[in-house]
Structure formats: structure tokens, C-alpha cells
């Protein structure tokens with residue numbers, strides 16, 4: 474789960490990571506107050522959406538007068554913003570962060586994430602922060618420094634000093650870097666943070682570090698014990714289909730391909746996607762209907778798959794362990810009737826009551842192809858998608 478920048482910055486403030494003075498607004502009428510609150514006569518106005526690269530898309534701008542701020546706020550609030558990170562979609566701008574401007578001397582990059590390979594919290598830091606960190610990582614990887622934290626001893630002061638030297642920091646900024654890294658590590662542990670990113674972490678003209686931007690993602694599996702943070706969720710920023718899926722206890726991720734998949738079990742879903750690719754196709758989604766799938770849930774899953782207009786065929790792969798294949802078959806039949814399905818559907822049922830399930834599908838007189846093996850099912854789905862084109 475992602476937080477908005479203003480939410481992440483309120484966490485930073487609580488952990489004494491320095492951030493600019495600012496205020497969030499949701500209505501034009503709140504602007505004047507927010508402008509006054511900074512005590513400056515120049516501001517930066519930042520669209521609050523769950524995506525970075527806002528600067529490149531006109532979602533972060535400096536304004537030099539109240540009237541300029543008025544015009545910009547009016548142009549942003551209530552609209553949608555697409556950035557190079559929103560994958561072709563646009564996200565609704567429902568809030569703006571109004572902040573003091575700071576004189577930037579250097580833009581650094583600092584993030585803390587869990588490195589899956591070492592299974593440890595890892596800092597990634599660079600002197601080349603700002604808007605093009607991806608290019609730095611790709612073209613000049615020697616400018617990126619990594620620090621892995623040993624959980625038994627925590628983040629050691631010498632590790633912070635090493636980073637400080639690598640960034641050529643001195644005096645106050647050098648000392649602050651250590652404090653910021655320690656605070657970030659504590660925050661990540663306390664709040665079950667999976668990614669904390671400050672880009673840019675700026676050095677001002679008077680040698681102070683300030684987190685100019687803030688991105689925080691929380692581990693969704695830990696939200697049950699982070700109730701206060703869980704309430705910060707903003708469904709308007711999430712893929713509408715993924716949110717709907719979550720409401721029905723379905724694990725759904727939208728992808729770019731043309732073959733819709735409905736599978737029970739995440740591992741089987743991954744294997745199914747692999748086999749689709751092996752046979753030359755591309756999955757349109759990842760969808761795990763879970764172990765205790767009911768006919769209703771299967772119907773809902775079908776509707777989700779069909780909500781993507783790229784889908785040209787559907788592959789249903791169910792291994793009946795806890796779930797009964799005949800119930801799944803009923804769900805498929807119910808869904809196909811409800812949504813008036815015109816796409817080819819390939820079904821492979823195996824396990825508990827598989828024979829009854831196949832019989833139900835055969836009796837239903839629907840255009841459903843049944844397959845015996847997973848490989849055969851994937852091959853059929855790819856072939857039928859090609860023919861449908």
C-alpha cells in the first residue's frame with residue numbers, strides 16, 4: 474500500500490527527518506491559508522498522486538506569487554495527472570501539497586528497502602539524486618552506494634559515515650545524514666515499511682539536509698497491525714479492478730497480454746502464466762481465486778477478467794483440493810450466462826470431483842473447450858486467442 478507524499482512527510486516529521494514546511498489542501502478555498510502558513514513569498518505546489526516523476530509532467534511547480542498559485546491550484550485540483558510512472562493511465566489529483574521553496578545546492582538520493590536476495594533492509598544512496606536516478610543506475614552504477622543492515626546489531630554508525638564520505642558531505646550535513654538514516658531505519662521497522670524513498674534529499678546553501686520528496690510503501694500483509702496507517706489508504710489512486718478484486722478476496726493483477734487466466738493458488742497461477750508464455754502467448758492478468766473458491770467468487774473473477782478489453786481467450790486452470798471442481802464448473806456456467814460471454818474459454822479441471830465438473834460443462838452447451846493437461850490447456854488458449862483476432 475502506497476502513501477501520499479504529504480502522509481509520508483508527516484511520518485518523517487514524527488521521526489525527525491527534516492522536511493519543508495507545508496500544508497495540504499483539498500479545496501481552492503484552503504489555498505490562502507496554506508500560502509500564509511509557510512511564511513514565505515515563494516512556494517512549490519505539488520499534486521498528490523501515487524506516482525513519481527510528477528515534476529516531468531507538470532505536477533510539481535514553483536510559484537512566485539499568490540495569484541500564480543491560485544491559477545496553478547485551479548488548473549491541478551480536480552483534474553487527472555499522467556506521469557512517466559503511471560503506465561499510460563492518469564490518476565485523480567484530489568489534494569495539493571503547498572510548501573515553502575528551498576534553495577537547492579545539491580540533490581541526493583536515499584532509499585531504504587528490503588533486499589529480497591539478502592533478506593535484509595538495504596539503503597541505496599547516491600550523490601546523483603533528482604529526477605533521473607533510473608538513468609544514473611543504468612549508466613553510472615558506480616555512483617550508487619548500498620548499505621545492508623544486519624538486523625542483529627542494527628544500522629551501525631560506521632555504515633552511515635561511509636555513506637557520508639561517499640557523498641562528500643561535511644559538517645552539519647554529514648552528521649544529519651547519520652540521523653536521517655537511523656530515523657529511516659527505525660521508521661521502517663516500526664511501521665512495516667517495504668520502501669522508503671527520498672528523491673531528492675537536498676543539501677541547502679547552509680549545509681542542511683532536507684527531504685524534499687517522500688515516498689513510503691507499506692507491507693500490505695502487516696496492515697492488520699498498522700491500523701492508523703491502513704486508514705490512510707486512498708482507493709482513488711489504485712487500479713479500480715485490483716481494488717474490486719480485493720473486496721472479493723481475489724488476488725488480481727492486471728497485465729498487458731491477451732489471455733485471461735483464472736487459477737486457484739498463486740503457485741499454480743505462476744506456472745500457468747509460464748506455460749502460456751512457453752506456447753507463445755501473453756497473460757492478460759494474474760488471478761488467484763484462492764483455495765475456498767465459491768461459485769459466486771468464480772463469477773466475480775470472470776467479470777474481472779472480462780473488464781480488460783485486450784482479452785481474446787480465457788484459460789481456467791483449477792486444481793480441486795479443498796475446492797470442488799463441480800462447484801467451480803457451476804460458477805463458470807453462471808458467469809458465462811451472466812456476462813454473455815463471446816470469447817473462447819478453455820477449462821482444465823483436476824482433482825476433487827473433476828469428472829463431475831467436466832460433465833457439468835459438457836451438459837451446459839456453452840462453447841467451452843475442456844483440456845486434460847495444463848500444457849494442452851495453455852496451448853489451446855493461445856491458439857484460440859490467435860483465431861479470435
Ligand code: GDP
Nearest residue numbers: 517525526527528533574575603604672673686
Ligand atoms: P517527483 O517528480 O514526483 O519525484 O517530485 P519531486 O518532489 O521530487 O519534485 C521534482 C523536482 O522539483 C525536484 O527534483 C526539484 O528539482 C524540484 N523542486 C521541488 N521542490 C523544490 C523547491 O522547494 N525548490 C526548488 N528549487 N526546486 C524544487
Ligand code: MN
Nearest residue numbers: 525672673686
Ligand atoms: Mn521525487
